Amino acid sequence: MPLQDPPAVEDLLQAVREYLQEEVLPSADANQRVHVLMAMNVVGVVERELVLGPKLEQEHVKALNTLGVNSEAELAQAIKSGALDAKRDEVLKVLRQTTIAKLTVASPAFLERTRKEAELAAQRQAKKAEAAQG
């Protein structure tokens, strides 16, 4: 059992976010509204990091290891020095995974939007290819 009594940190944060959403937001004026939304967003980031963070960190280290490095700093240095030039596709794959992990915590709405855009673009590409064949 943890030292601290319940509720857990996640539940405390959720209570703050719900308070902002249900009590503060409806009566906020236009200027306050932006700031209330930002505050809700900050709480949301912390909630997601608490819940998803440890798993994402583990996966991140694993992905780094596939490139023979142990940290973001080492990876940055290896890219800069040209040591990974021959592994461009693998590097792109790891960076994509890393960036998705960051977006999952910080900006899930952005991730969803760009994924939808990518799907639409792929569909357009496919249609074009079809038309070219037909």
Next chain:
Amino acid sequence: MSMVTEDTAGTDDSQGVQEAPLDAGAPSSTGDLAEGLQRVLSWNRQDPGLKIQGLTRLLGGSSRITWTFTATGQNNTEQKMVLRMDPPGISRPGSLVLEGELMNAAKNSGAPVPTIYLSSDDPGLLGAPFVLMEFIDGESHPRSILRDKKLEKLRPQLAGMCGQALAKIHAIPPESVPGLATIDVLGQIRTQLEQLGEPHPVFELGLRYLESSRPAPLGLTVVHGDFRNGNLIVGEEGIRGVIDWELSHIGDPMEDLGWLCVRSWRFGGPGPVGGFGSYNQLIFSYEHASGRVLDRNLLRWWELLSTVRWGVMTMMQAQAFSQGTHRSLDTALIGRRVCEVEWDTLALLSSLRKA
């Protein structure tokens, strides 16, 4: 440069420019500033009865402080104006005066810009260096430019109009603004990233690609430096004013075209150019108006450079929060949104590989 993006709240509800409470970090009390303005303008216009009304601070750009007000002359003529000042303690002598000179030069070149009335480096006048200019009525809020019904007919033409405005800006004779620094933007990004001291493998990969595939310059001209949806005031008939000239310098004109295409300035709109237009519209109109020849691949290279530049700029803003120099909710979030720019950088790198 608007340092806080429209999207900062992470929702579509956020508004760009808002009126701030009058006491929020004002350089002096509003009353003092109004008095100072009245004194300076009365003297400048030789009108002892001139009155200043409705002095209101605008939020949005964070490295300069912007106010609007109405000056009423003795004969009751009203004129709405914009005042831009250095923030207290971060005065950069010469830069606002230079900005005014540059905007004058842009006007002479035929670009749509507000008329400059007065500028001064003398802190004895209003407490900090300032520039006073015409208030241009119109729409500048990026999301409204993308969605307002009244602008429906404008939108399909706007990318072309941007190309024309840029051609005029790039036609400003550099010798008419001798104070402008020449900047190699790729070298500048590299230096800034190193100074930040944070590892960002995505931006390293972007820079590695850019440094190994650098195209021949298209020219060496005046560059606006922040020409994008958000720094344009438009009306139903077209672009009425290009604003926010503080990042201007001498450089490759492609810089401005690439910056205009960065995804962060599309505000959810479908067009790659500012959310409202296509690459081809921009390329064709710019080629036609400037006489320079460019292609889609060159624009793609500059869009990648601009995206990495924006990533590094957002990191610099985030550091201002971490170091405590600028603490607010919106700057708190900026660092956590750098990954959005990383995502865009990766998407461009992938498309360049296929090309």
